[in-house]
Amino acid sequence: MICKLCPRMCGAVRDGSTPCHSAGEMRIARAALHFWEEPPISGKNGSGTVFFTGCPLWCRYCQNYSISRGRTPGRAVTPRELSDIFFDLIDGGAHNINLVTATQFIPGVREALMMRKLPVPVVYNSSGYERKESLQSLEGLVDIYLPDFKYAQTKLGEDLSNAPDYPGTAVSAIHEMVRQAGPPEYDGDGMMIKGVLIRHLILPGHTKNSIAALELIAREFPGIPVSLMAQYTPWGEAKEGIENYPELSRTVTRRELLKVQDALFELGLEGFVQSRKAMGAEYIPEFQ
Structure with a gap:
């Protein structure tokens, strides 16, 4: 497979040494009910979350570092096996099927989703670093888009x-997601059944980036809610310390959270604000 699925457009043969650390076969590291998403995603029963290995975006502080960098290889699955996993999660009570970092396996995921129509919404949980053309191949198969918007500052995106x-x-990617799914729609129990919800993770020492990101979201995506996350936990390279970014070896302070939260309210953005209590290694899933 000559890969051009993500914005890096590397054209690499998928042999595992690619920028996304993925071979041609789909691999997953975890499939389980997940209770730590936003309330209208997790609900009471949990989100049926499938974590894929590899990632096109090389975040040096990634909470899923072991699987995003290929250190935990996960389990190879066929589209048929993946479809079976979806239905196993649904049988377990999952409110939805939540695809985490599936970019590098979009063709296989698409095939799995087309085999049997799911009776619950499909969530595409993404770093936001996507090719519009790849997202277009998922139109009609994804109900909810849950993208990050990490950086408004170019240098931060480059360095981290x-x-x-x-x-x-x-x-560009989120505009395509909004075109497909629109603003959120909810059922009678308050569970999200369709739409886009944008996440932003506050990085310690970088409230200016967060405020600029919120301003951009308010300008580009009116009516789309934001989930403001304070869960940052030093992980990956950041756990040992990153040169020129020593602040990333600590968590977000209360003052930093309140500063960004105030900006969220001043901009009139709707959504969610995560408590700082959600930070820590105990909130990072175990991968196999």
């Missing part, structure tokens, strides 16, 4: 994720 094109690329 090797993606200087992140801001513009993510804006």
